[in-house]
Structure formats: C-alpha cells, structure tokens
Amino acid sequence: MTGAVITAWSAISACGIGAAAHRAAYGDPARRPPPTPVGDPVPGEAHVAADFDVTEALGPKGTSSMDRCSGIAVAVAAEPLTAGQRAHAVPEGSVTGVVLGTTSGSAQTQLDFTRESLTRSKPYRVNPALMPFALMNSAAGQTAIWHGLTGPNTTIAGGRMSGLSTLRYGARLLATGRADAVLCGAVEEYGPARQWLADQRTPAAAGRRPLGEGGAVLLLEPAADDPLAASGDGAHHQDAHHRDAHHQDANHHDANGAGGRTPLAELLGVDTRVDVDDDPAAALDACIRRTLDRAGLTGGDVGAVAVSGPPGPLAGAERDAVARTAARADVRDPGEILGDTGAAAGPFQVTLLLDRPGVALVTAVDEDGTVGCGLLRVY
Amino acid sequence: MVVTGVGVVSSIGTGADAYARALREGRSGARPIEAFDTTGFAHATGCEVVGFDPEQWLRRIPVAEAGRAAQFAIASARMAVDDAGIGEDDLRDRRGLVSIGTTDGGSDDGERLAAAFVHDGPAATDPAAARRVPASRLATGVARDLGLADVETSTVATACAAGNYAIGGGVDAIRTGEVDYALCGGADALCRMTFTGFYRLGAVDPERCRPFDVDRRGIHTGEGGAVLLLEPREDALARGARIYAEVLGYGLNCDAHHQVAPHGESVARCMALALEDAGVAPGDVDLISAHGTGTKANDATECGAIHGVFGADGDVPPTVSVKSMLGHTMGAASALAAVACALGIDRGFIPPTINHTETDPECAVDCVPNTSVEAELRIVQNNALAFGGNNAVLVLGRPA
Structure with a gap:
C-alpha cells in the first residue's frame, strides 16, 4: 500500500484536449483519429495533438519560445487543479508538487538551438529565450510557474518507465509529508527531431507504431484513513452500486476520500527491476508477482492490464509476462489509440484503466533495460 | 542514515x-x-x-x-x-x-x-x-x-x-x-x-x-x-563500515516565479525546510556549501537568502563555493559538493573558494578565500538551485 489515491486526471493528445475527450475516444473507436502524414524534413505518419497550439492555449505572453512539451504540460495540468474536477478548493497553505517524466525533454528545441548556433554568423547568436526550454526540467518548472505550485518540482527522465517512476516518487512525497498533493505525469511532443531519433533507434523492420x-x-x-468510510461504503468493497457512484469523478462531490475529494483509484504498489539477464519477460514476471503478493492479491484478481507497448521484440516480452501472471485480464494498449507516446505512455495507461472498477495493473518495459508494474484498485 | x-x-x-x-x-x-x-x-x-x-x-x-x-x-x-x-x-x-x-x-x-x-x-x-x-x-x-x-x-x-x-x-x-x-x-x-x-x-x-x-x-x-x-x-x-557523515535531512521546493532568475525568499524557504527536516537550527550549521555559481544574480540572491535564514553577518557560517575549483558541473554539481561536504566532515577541513580577490558587499559572506582551513565540522548544509526555480538543500552531519 502506498497510501496514495488518484483523485483527478487530464490528458492532451490526438484524441483531443481534456479528460472528457479522452473518455469519449477510449469508449468509441470512431472517435480515435488515425495517424496523419507528417512531411518534411523527416517523413512519417504520427498521432499529432493537432488541436493543441501553445499560444492559442496559453496566450501570447511567455509562450513565443515555449516548446510543445512545456506547453502541453502547462495546459494539461489546469484541469486537475481546478474545482471542476476537485470537489473542494485546495486548503490554504497546502503544498502541491509536480513530478513529470520525459525521455530527453524537447528534442526539437535542442535541435533548433544547435541549428541556430551552427548557422548564424557567430555561434553564440542564438535566441537566448530558447535555452531554458531546451532543458529537461522546463515542463515541470513552467507548470509550477503558470499554476503557482511551490512544492517539490521534479523531472524524472524515465523513458517508458516514467508513469511508474513519477507515481512512486509522488507517493513517497506524500508519505514523507513533503507535499499534500502531487501532479504526476509525463509529456512527449511530436517534431521532426523526435521522429528522426526514433527512426534511428528502432529500424522499421523491427516493428514499431507511429509516434x-x-x-x-x-x-x-x-488516502483518507479509511477512504470511503465517510459515506458508509466500507473501504474497498467493490459492489456494483458504489462502483457506479464513485467513478463519476467530475460530478461526484461526496466529502469522502482524500482532502474531501473522491478517489478514482488507489495506488496499491509499484515495483521495478533492471533486466540484467537479458530476459525482460522474466524480470517483469517477477515484478508483477511480488507486487500482487505484497498487496495480498493474485493474478486472478486482476481485471484489466494496460501495457506500455515498447517498440520491437520488447512488446512481445511484455505481453508474455502479462499472459503468465494475469491470464484472465482484459489487456489494453494506449498505443493502439494514441500511437507511441514514449514517456507519456505510462500516465495514459492509467487513464485507460479508470473506467472499470476492480484491480488493475500497469506494466512497462523500456529499451534501456528497466521493467516494472503498478497495481491499482479502481473505484 | x-x-x-x-x-x-x-x-x-x-x-x-x-x-x-x-x-x-x-x-x-x-x-x-x-x-x-x-x-x-x-x-x-x-x-x-x-x-x-x-x-x-x-x-x-x-x-x-x-x-x-x-x-x-x-x-x-x-x-x-x-x-x-x-x-x-x-x-x-x-x-x-x-x-x-x-x-x-x-x-x-x-x-x-x-x-x-x-x-x-x-x-x-x-x-x-x-x-x-x-x-x-x-x-x-x-x-x-x-x-x-x-x-x-x-x-x-x-x-x-x-x-x-x-x-x-x-x-x-x-x-x-x-x-x-x-x-x-x-x-x-x-x-x-x-x-x-x-x-x-x-x-x-x-x-x-x-x-x-x-x-x-x-x-x-x-x-x-x-x-x-x-x-x-x-x-x-x-558491518563495521567507515562512516563519512550522517544524512540529517533535506528540503525541496520550487520558486514558481521565474524561469532563470532565482527567487530569494523561496531559496530561503528551501533552506528552512531542509534544516527543519534535519531537526537542526540555523545556529547549529558550521558550513554552507553554496550553489555559488559565480554569476552576478545567483550569488547575490543566494547570499541574501542565506542572510535571511541565518541572520546578521556574524551569525552566518563560512559559505564556500566548490564551483570555483570544479566549474559548474550542472547535474553533477550538488553531488560533487555533497561529497566535498562529507569529506570535509570526515577529514576536518573546509574547502576554499578560489580565485578570490575582494568579496562583493552584496554577498558579504566569509567564503574562505583561496586557502582551505582546518575545522571540526558538525553540521554542513549543501545548497542547489536550478533554472525552473528548482531548489534542493541537503544537510549532513558528523556521525554520532
């Protein structure tokens, strides 16, 4: 038990802007836009968040050099922080942290900065406003500035493990009293620089989906001491009536759960390992079993799994480990809807599981040799 | 720990x-x-x-x-x-x-x-x-x-x-x-x-x-x-290990103010959070390993924040910057400085701030100019600031 619950979420992607747009796309294949061709200088096709424009979303001030990573992060943070999703105003003096994952920040800004340095009359005649946006912590720092969040502000370059890493780190900030609430998530922009790097890392023949x-x-x-006790719900019972009552996050205003907000899911545990034996399926298998065991559950209890869908043969290893440990679960893959969202795959996986009450599992496998899983009880 | x-x-x-x-x-x-x-x-x-x-x-x-x-x-x-x-x-x-x-x-x-x-x-x-x-x-x-x-x-x-x-x-x-x-x-x-x-x-x-x-x-x-x-x-x-230092605590916060300019009040708050986490008072600190980049803005703002937490000049412990020797090693910087603190505690010395001629009145700290000094260090504070307003302060102590 991590003692942490998820109380709100939001997302921006090719499916649209906001939680409602994503719930609609998750529920209805007709509302999932197919990948679109992206042209010069690096051809490909991708699921671009075409509805999102940084300046349109955030206004002209402070955004002229802002990268799409930071822009998406600032914009996506707004919804969970506002009263629309939270039943009560944030108490005075409460500390909110931000923990965001990434692969390597805004590759496009880094490329553009280098291009300016190499093509202008002097190597230092670069746009100085670009520099902070080229750093990996830009998205988290900007999110704090725009929303006035003075709590711990951490960027974890976790690649495809980012979802699990940020949840574990965030839960620990809560457990140690360093924050009263933490926005955990990850962002990945689309641009020719990212496409070009991805093309090199995994040859198309090895099997990969559009970015x-x-x-x-x-x-x-x-979590409140007894999350659902206030409404006489008896903590973790999963009877159908209360399931329905509790997952209507946007409209449900019971004064139960964390700080008066209705939890959507409890984070039961996170476990990650490093695959030092060149057998990612076995390493993930070990993680899943240990996590279930610590929570007093078995694979048979898992109703749904969301996989991270890494490129190449790792995808098969991830599916194998899931099949061995949670054979009866409904397996979902956000990549089929959103394309390969890299570091952002993790938080998207979680959002894909929140519609179905019960025990749910999130798995992740990264090309760098890390594997892991997170266990949720969805209310 | x-x-x-x-x-x-x-x-x-x-x-x-x-x-x-x-x-x-x-x-x-x-x-x-x-x-x-x-x-x-x-x-x-x-x-x-x-x-x-x-x-x-x-x-x-x-x-x-x-x-x-x-x-x-x-x-x-x-x-x-x-x-x-x-x-x-x-x-x-x-x-x-x-x-x-x-x-x-x-x-x-x-x-x-x-x-x-x-x-x-x-x-x-x-x-x-x-x-x-x-x-x-x-x-x-x-x-x-x-x-x-x-x-x-x-x-x-x-x-x-x-x-x-x-x-x-x-x-x-x-x-x-x-x-x-x-x-x-x-x-x-x-x-x-x-x-x-x-x-x-x-x-x-x-x-x-x-x-x-x-x-x-x-x-x-x-x-x-x-x-x-x-x-x-x-x-x-x-296991009878040699102990360099005890980790007493640390603090984290975010300025949420400006992308590149540090915010003095928030930096002071981070130091206070770290000292509170470590369970020590400002008067207990024997040495500050500053972020001390050597830029006009950082050093003045950081030293202002230090004065805000530690009080008048006489109450501010020696405040050094190992970046004078190592340069700014970016993500490695506060880790290299933390090791310098641990070694200073273990071996009884304060690393100097080199290349020093005249202390800026806007900084007004004893930066231990140019030459290290022998010192019994009980509690040492290691500051780190970053673009994005990301502050982190670590407190190490002499092993009990």
Whole structure:
C-alpha cells in the first residue's frame, strides 16, 4: 500500500484536449483519429495533438519560445487543479508538487538551438529565450510557474518507465509529508527531431507504431484513513452500486476520500527491476508477482492490464509476462489509440484503466533495460 | 542514515583521496575547452575531465553503448561501492535504489547528432549515438553495469539542482524502508549547447570562476560525476563500515516565479525546510556549501537568502563555493559538493573558494578565500538551485 489515491486526471493528445475527450475516444473507436502524414524534413505518419497550439492555449505572453512539451504540460495540468474536477478548493497553505517524466525533454528545441548556433554568423547568436526550454526540467518548472505550485518540482527522465517512476516518487512525497498533493505525469511532443531519433533507434523492420504526441497527468493525494468510510461504503468493497457512484469523478462531490475529494483509484504498489539477464519477460514476471503478493492479491484478481507497448521484440516480452501472471485480464494498449507516446505512455495507461472498477495493473518495459508494474484498485 | 562510500570523477581529481587532496589544496580544473569546437567564441574556458578511461570502469556495458555522462555515473558508482567496502555481490542480495541527477543526460551525443542533421539532413544517421541520448541511461547504466537487478532506478533531470534531488530521492526511499541502500548522485558531460546558452546569457566568466567576488562575471561550465552510497546507520555499524557523515535531512521546493532568475525568499524557504527536516537550527550549521555559481544574480540572491535564514553577518557560517575549483558541473554539481561536504566532515577541513580577490558587499559572506582551513565540522548544509526555480538543500552531519 502506498497510501496514495488518484483523485483527478487530464490528458492532451490526438484524441483531443481534456479528460472528457479522452473518455469519449477510449469508449468509441470512431472517435480515435488515425495517424496523419507528417512531411518534411523527416517523413512519417504520427498521432499529432493537432488541436493543441501553445499560444492559442496559453496566450501570447511567455509562450513565443515555449516548446510543445512545456506547453502541453502547462495546459494539461489546469484541469486537475481546478474545482471542476476537485470537489473542494485546495486548503490554504497546502503544498502541491509536480513530478513529470520525459525521455530527453524537447528534442526539437535542442535541435533548433544547435541549428541556430551552427548557422548564424557567430555561434553564440542564438535566441537566448530558447535555452531554458531546451532543458529537461522546463515542463515541470513552467507548470509550477503558470499554476503557482511551490512544492517539490521534479523531472524524472524515465523513458517508458516514467508513469511508474513519477507515481512512486509522488507517493513517497506524500508519505514523507513533503507535499499534500502531487501532479504526476509525463509529456512527449511530436517534431521532426523526435521522429528522426526514433527512426534511428528502432529500424522499421523491427516493428514499431507511429509516434504519438501528448501528455497526461494524475493528481495524487494521500488516502483518507479509511477512504470511503465517510459515506458508509466500507473501504474497498467493490459492489456494483458504489462502483457506479464513485467513478463519476467530475460530478461526484461526496466529502469522502482524500482532502474531501473522491478517489478514482488507489495506488496499491509499484515495483521495478533492471533486466540484467537479458530476459525482460522474466524480470517483469517477477515484478508483477511480488507486487500482487505484497498487496495480498493474485493474478486472478486482476481485471484489466494496460501495457506500455515498447517498440520491437520488447512488446512481445511484455505481453508474455502479462499472459503468465494475469491470464484472465482484459489487456489494453494506449498505443493502439494514441500511437507511441514514449514517456507519456505510462500516465495514459492509467487513464485507460479508470473506467472499470476492480484491480488493475500497469506494466512497462523500456529499451534501456528497466521493467516494472503498478497495481491499482479502481473505484 | 549514513554515507559510507563516495565516488568522484572530476576535473581536479578522480576518487575520494585525490578529490579530497585537490579540495584541500584549492586546485583549479579550468582549462581551454577541447570537448567541442569553440571556434567563434571570444573565450572558452571550462573544467574538463582529462584522461578519463571508461575501459577502466565499465565491466558489463560496452563502452560504445554508454555516453560520457553515463560513463562518469558508472565509474563514480563503482568507486563508491568499493570505497564502502561492500562487494557488488552483497549489494545484489539487497533491495536498492540508483538515482542519478543530470542536466544534459545524453545531450552531448544529441547535439553531435543535431549537428549532423543540420549539415547533412535526415539521411545522416548514427543509431548507436541515438540510443545513447535518452537520459534514463545514466541510472540504468549504473544498475546494469554493477549487475544490480533488484533496484529502482531514476535519472533525475532537475537541471542544476539534480544531484541534491537524486540524493534526496535516496534519503526518502531509505526512510520509508522501501530500500536497504541507495547509490545516488549526479553526472554530466561538457555540452556545447549548455556552454553556448550560458555564454549567450553573458554568464560565462572570460577569465576565472570567482564566486562572491566583486568582479565575478559568471560560471565556467564543467563536467564530472559523483555518487554517494547511503545506508541505514544500523547496517553500517553492523558491518563495521567507515562512516563519512550522517544524512540529517533535506528540503525541496520550487520558486514558481521565474524561469532563470532565482527567487530569494523561496531559496530561503528551501533552506528552512531542509534544516527543519534535519531537526537542526540555523545556529547549529558550521558550513554552507553554496550553489555559488559565480554569476552576478545567483550569488547575490543566494547570499541574501542565506542572510535571511541565518541572520546578521556574524551569525552566518563560512559559505564556500566548490564551483570555483570544479566549474559548474550542472547535474553533477550538488553531488560533487555533497561529497566535498562529507569529506570535509570526515577529514576536518573546509574547502576554499578560489580565485578570490575582494568579496562583493552584496554577498558579504566569509567564503574562505583561496586557502582551505582546518575545522571540526558538525553540521554542513549543501545548497542547489536550478533554472525552473528548482531548489534542493541537503544537510549532513558528523556521525554520532
């Protein structure tokens, strides 16, 4: 038990802007836009968040040099922080942290900065406003500035493990009292630079899906001592009546759960390992079994799994480990809807599981050799 | 919780002993930058690591698969484990954490790829380099090269405060009982992009890096790595380990104010959070290892914040900047400084702030100019600030 619950979320992707647009796309294949061709200088097709424009979303001030990673992060954070999703105003003096994952920040800004340095009359005649946006912590820092969040502000370059890493780190910030609430998530922009790097890392023949752009954030808060006791719900019972009552996050205003907000899911545990034996399926299998065991559950209890869908043969290893440990679960893959969203895949996986009450599992496998899983009880 | 091993790769010395000697002697790592082409810049002094041989440190990961920052991280971690007197096999039986802070990660490879793209278009490819770019390779590289399977890994990319962030991550994981040990610190390789950015901002000193000096003109970019091995005190005592220092606590916050300009009040708040977490009063602190970049804005703002927390001049403990010797090693900086603090506590000295002529009245601290001093240090505070308003302050103490 991490003692943390997810109380709100939002997302931006090719499916649209906001939680409602994503719920609609998840529920209805007709509302999932197919990948579109992206042209010069690096051809390909991708799931670009075409509805999202940084300046349109955030206004002209402070955005002229802002990268899409930071823009998406700032914009996607707004919804979970506002009263529309939270039943009560944030108490005075409460500390909100931001923990965002990435692969390597805004590759496009880094490329553009280098291009300016190499093509102008002097190597230092670069746009100085670009520099902070080229750093990996730009998205988290900008999110704090725009929303006035003075709590711990951490960027974890976790690649495809970012979802799990940020949730674990965020839960620990809550457990140690360093924050009262933490926005956990990850963002990945689309641009020719990212496409070019991805093309090189995994040859098309090895099997990979179009890249996807977007970001998703989850608001993590401490569970109340007895999350659902206030409404006489008896903690974790999963009877149908209360399931229905509790997952209507946007409209449900019971004064139960964390800080008076209705939890959508409890984070039961996170476990990750490093695959040092060149057998990612076995390493993930070990993670899943240990996580279930610690929560007093078995593979048979898992109703749904969301996989991270890494490129190449790792995708098969991930599916194998899931099949061995949670054979009866409904397996979902956000990549089929959103494309390969890289670091953002993790938080998107979680959002894809929140519609179905019960025990749910998130798995992740990264090309860098890390594997892991997170266990949720969805209300 | 205690520090029982340290590993360092730096421009002034590699390994705990060489590094401690260099700090005590006030050595400078500054030299003309050779890591990248500096044509067209009016000046290009940096603190480059010379003579580093990755083959000496990497055992499982082929050198060609690890970027320079990852190599620094792996070398530092391996040294820290050796220094702690624990066999890598013994670590494998315990649940651990590897957390490495970085600003640039694999961006040195990234910018070379970018240069190829600019010159030759997308047809220019280097798949091996492209695979070295993701920053997660730093922490994962340490775990893979040390053969540690049962570890949680994170590469913390909180820019110039990333080292302290990574150490803090280790502190909390041990405090909550989720891990038995933590290998944490930071690593960065010299990066043309970072140098160019600071240069363009007018924040690179053309001569020498002189924090707190009235004539200071900026940073020198540097590179290196540092890793500390943290473990619960009981475990260290049980195996009769040498204890460098106790980790008393740390604090984190965000200015949420400006992208590049530090906010004094918020920096002061971060120091207060760290001291509170450590359970010590400002008057107990014997030494501050400042962020001390040597830029006009940082040093004045940071020293103002220090005065805000510690009071009038007489109440402010000696406040030094090891960046005067190491340059600004970005994500490695606060980890290298934390090791300097641990060594100072263990060996009874305060590292100096070198290149110092006259203290800026806007800073008004005793920066221990140019020459180290012998001192019994009980409690030491290590500051780190970053773009994005990311602050992290670590507090170490003399082992009880």
